[in-house]
Amino acid sequence: DDFVFRDIDLLPDEALEDLGKIMRLSMAWTALPSSAYLTSMSLLGKPKGGSRTVAILPSFYRLMMRTNGTVIQQWDDEHALVFDTAVKNSSALQAALKRSWIMEMARKEKHYAVQMLWDMEKFFDSVQLGPLFDQLNTHGYQSELLVIGAMQHRAPRVLRVGATLSDIIPAFGCSILAGCQQSVSFVRGLMLSFVHSLGYKLTIQPSACYQHVDDLAQCVVDPCRRRVVKAAFEIGVKVLQWDRKLKLNISPKSKIVGGAAAEQVARLLTQAGLPVQAAECADDLGVTANGC
Numbered sequence: 070d071d072f073v074f075r076d077i078d079l080l081p082d083e084a085l086e087d088l089g090k091i092m093r094l095s096m097a098w099t100a101l102p103s104s105a106y107l108t109s110m111s112l113l114g115k116p117k118g119g120s121r122t123v124a125i126l127p128s129f130y131r132l133m134m135r136t137n138g139t140v141i142q143q144w145d146d147e148h149a150l151v152f153d154t155a156v157k158n159s160s161a162l163q164a165a166l167k168r169s170w171i172m173e174m175a176r177k178e179k180h181y182a183v184q185m186l187w188d189m190e191k192f193f194d195s196v197q198l199g200p201l202f203d204q205l206n207t208h209g210y211q212s213e214l215l216v217i218g219a220m221q222h223r224a225p226r227v228l229r230v231g232a233t234l235s236d237i238i239p240a241f242g243c244s245i246l247a248g249c250q251q252s253v254s255f256v257r258g259l260m261l262s263f264v265h266s267l268g269y270k271l272t273i274q275p276s277a278c279y280q281h282v283d284d285l286a287q288c289v290v291d292p293c294r295r296r297v298v299k300a301a302f303e304i305g306v307k308v309l310q311w312d313r314k315l316k317l318n319i320s321p322k323s324k325i326v327g328g329a330a331a332e333q334v335a336r337l338l339t340q341a342g343l344p345v346q347a348a349e350c351a352d353d354l355g356v357t358a359n360g361c
Contacts, residue, residue, distance in 0.1 A: 072128035074135075092133055099216040105129045106224040107237070108246060122194075122228070124248035130221050134250035140211055141254055148208055148257060150264060152279045155253055161281040165356035168279065168288050172327070172359060175290045181297040183327035183334055184358045186351055187285040187308060188320040193252070194244045196259065197316040198223070201245070204315070205258040218251045256282050263311040269300050276300065286353055298333050301325065305338040305345070312343070319343065324351040326358045 080088070095101055105127040112120050134141070145156060154161040168184060175182035189195075198219065205215055222245050228235040245252050260280060267278035271291045278287040289301045312319045321344040325331040328349070335347035350359045 074128075074132065077132075088132075091129075092136065095133065095217065096137075096213050099213055099220075101217065101220060102129060105221070108221070108224055108226045109229050109234075110226050112228055112230045122247065124226075124246035125229070126221065126246065126249060130217075131250070133217065137214060138250065140214065141251060144210060145254055145257065148261060150261070150280065152277050153257065153264075154279060154281045155257070161284075161354050162356070164279050164281070165286070165354045165358075168286055168353060169356050169358060171288045171290060175288075178292075180290050180292050181294040181327075181330050182288060182290040183297060183301050183325055183331045184351075184353070185285075185287045185289070185301060185304065185334075186324040186326065186353060186358065188323045189283050190318045190320040190322075192256075192283040192318070193247045195316075195318045196245045196256075197243050198245075200315045201255060201259050204262065205255065208258050208261055210254070210258055214251065218249065218255070221249065222246050253282055259315060260285075263315065263317075266307055266311070267304055269304055271296060271300055276304070278304075281354060284354060286358075294330050297330050298337070301330075301334040302337050302341075305334065305343055306341060309338070309341060309343040322346065324348045324358075326351050 077085070077088075091102070107127065109125040110122040111125055112122055114120055142157075149156045152164070153159070154164045172182055172184055202215065202219065206212075223241050225240065226238045228238070245255055260283070264278050264280050264285065267285075267287060269276040269289065271289065272293075274290065276287060276289045278285055287304065289297050289304070291297045291300070308319060311317065323345045324347075325335045325338075325345055326348050332347040335345050338345050350357055352358070
């Protein structure tokens with residue numbers, strides 16, 4: 070819509086007051102101006118092939134989210150789990166390095182270990198809105214922001230490639246917008262109970278699931294191979310149950326890293342209905358995960 074935030078500084082006080090009034094009415098009535106119900110989706114290439122989309126949202130909606138940023142941040146601060154690395158002052162790289170260190174120490178101590186890397190296919194494009202809103206309501210997400218966000222995420226879209234625009238795509242029953250200020254919070258709310266349920270107690274150390282938006286990773290370490298296989302299988306069964314409940318579309322490219330124990334876990338999970346791959350190594354957010 071050719072409107073940038075720095076233009077707001079040039080508006081007279083009367084215009085700013087009117088703009089604020091419209092925003093307050095939008096929140097009170099949980100409705101957006103008709104001009105805000107169209108999102109442009111820029112099609113971008115991926116380094117390893119394929120493409121993804123990033124939303125260019127209407128300026129009025131973006132401004133509403135910016136002015137409500139404190140509310141969104143407060144909810145994130147209250148609900149982000151300890152091992153959620155998509156929060157302020159946290160590092161996904163440092164968490165991946167810590168997991169690599171856990172696996173390296175397991176090899177040094179001659180313990181059995183597997184690392185579970187859960188991948189979700191086209192996650193943002195396949196999120197089912199029903200389970201998403203159910204989980205956000207369960208975790209007390211601000212209702213007006215949720216409704217406004219739901220309308221924007223279901224609004225018509227156009228695809229943009231360079232200067233070329235597609236015909237209008239009228240409505241969406243699934244997918245959330247990468248580029249919306251609420252999207253990471255939406256994913257956090259969707260996954261919160263799921264990720265929390267994956268914690269597992271073992272004799273060496275508790276096994277916690279790390280989360281970075283839709284990327285999940287978990288190490289399972291123990292001196293006993295049988296306990297490692299049992300714990301990893303039970304974690305995988307929980308992943309399968311939540312996948313079906315939330316309709317997450319766990320990818321068969323998900324990896325179980327770590328020698329013979331990983332092969333056994335992958336075989337058991339595939340037989341249980343969750344196809345996964347066993348691997349000696351895999352990429353973990355830019356860090357190579359090696360098994361033992």
